[in-house]
Amino acid sequence: HGLYAPKGTPAPVLKKINDALKLALKDPDFIKKEEGLGAVVVNDKRVEPAEHKKFVQSEVARFGPVIKAAGIYVD
Structure with a gap:
């Protein structure tokens, strides 16, 4: 899934989080x-998580090949 939640988080919980995220993403403030x-x-x-x-x-x-070719690594 596309949400960043611990592995094994129940699907209904993921849906609730995603629904809240979608609502926040429409809030002008x-x-x-x-x-x-x-x-x-x-x-x-x-x-949507899959997307x-x-x-x-x-x-x-x-970007992976470009980063590797440039020799850039995360410490």
């Missing part, structure tokens, strides 16, 4: 605060 911190708030299909996972995997595939 939340959006303004996040954008003030430099975040880009999305409210498209990536808010978020696909997005993250595509970004890893896209």
Whole structure:
């Protein structure tokens, strides 16, 4: 799933968290605060766990080779 929760978290709990996230992502005050911190708030299909996972995997595939070629590593 695309939510960052401990493995084995029950599906109803994940759904409740995701529903709350989707609601927050529509709140103008939340959006303004996040954008003030430099975040880009999305409210498209990536808010669904399976779609978020696909997005993250595509970004890893896209940037992984570039990062490896540059020799950049996380300590």
